[in-house]
Amino acid sequence: MSNFLSQLTASERARLLKELNYMNLEEIRGFCSERGIPYRIMAESANGKVKATKDTDRKPIVLARVRRYLTTGHVGQPTRIPAQIVREESPSARPGPRDRLYYRWYAKEFEGVMRLLRDLTAGRFKDGAVARVLAMEFWTRGEAPTFEEFARSWTKAKAEQYRLLTAEYAYLTDLRHQRADGDWKAVRKAKAKSALKTLARVAPV
Numbered sequence: 001m002s003n004f005l006s007q008l009t010a011s012e013r014a015r016l017l018k019e020l021n022y023m024n025l026e027e028i029r030g031f032c033s034e035r036g037i038p039y040r041i042m043a044e045s046a047n048g049k050v051k052a053t054k055d056t057d058r059k060p061i062v063l064a065r066v067r068r069y070l071t072t073g074h075v076g077q078p079t080r081i082p083a084q085i086v087r088e089e090s091p092s093a094r095p096g097p098r099d100r101l102y103y104r105w106y107a108k109e110f111e112g113v114m115r116l117l118r119d120l121t122a123g124r125f126k127d128g129a130v131a132r133v134l135a136m137e138f139w140t141r142g143e144a145p146t147f148e149e150f151a152r153s154w155t156k157a158k159a160e161q162y163r164l165l166t167a168e169y170a171y172l173t174d175l176r177h178q179r180a181d182g183d184w185k186a187v188r189k190a191k192a193k194s195a196l197k198t199l200a201r202v203a204p205v
Contacts, residue, residue: 002073004203012198019195020063021170022188027196028062034205037065038078041140043086043103050080053104058133060168070203085144097151100144106135113147120151130154130161 005013023031032039039062041055056062057079065076087102093112097120105113108127117125125131134157138145145153157163165172170188174180 004070004073007202008198016195016198017067019191019198020066021168021173022191023195024188024192025056025059025062027192028059028066029056031066031196031199032062035069035075035203037062037069037075039065041079041081043081044083045086046083048083053081055104055136058136060166063168079140081139082142085139085142095147097148098146100146101135101138101150102144103139106131106150116147117151117154120147121155124158125151125154130157130164133157133164 005016008016020028029039031037039057040052041057042050043053044050057065061079069075081103085100085103087105091102091105091110091113092099095112095116097116101113108114114125114127117131131154134154135150138150138153165176167173170191171180171184174184
């Protein structure tokens with residue numbers, strides 16, 4: 001078991017863990033790819049095969065794996081969508097409220113899905129980050145909710161969308177605390193560069 005962070009002082013550890021949040025997805029995925037830390041979502045098929053999807057884990061999930069790797073040396077397991085909620089075909093053009101929202105059936109191009117979700121929320125439903133995060137949370141738990149269940153969950157999540165704002169989203173966090181001024185991009189770049197330099201030192205490839 002490798003604790004890469006043991007090479008750092010307490011203040012250096014605290015600084016690195018904070019600076020990780022300022023790395024963008026390209027920088028994070030570069031670090032992960034070189035060390036075999038998974039970030040691409042996998043899906044099982046009915047024949048038992050597992051393949052990589054077009055989807056990737058959200059930043060908080062990937063950074064959680066990075067932090068675990070830094071303290072244990074373990075790369076962790078990829079997110080896997082179980083076969084029972086994966087469908088090869090597209091959803092019906094006119095789905096019903098009790099039909100299920102299977103993996104990748106939430107997409108703007110499926111107009112019937114969008115129309116039904118608007119109908120179930122009295123026209124309030126809008127495509128956006130809340131809906132996409134919510135759908136992926138269901139699917140990665142191995143659940144395909146009914147459209148009724150998804151609409152109810154979306155209504156609740158939309159009212160509490162501030163909960164999506166975690167420390168890993170550095171810009172939005174700084175914006176909320178009025179720390180995102182005109183120099184923020186330069187600050188982000190400097191903090192990310194510092195984090196990458198420390199990572200290369202304590203956890204070389």
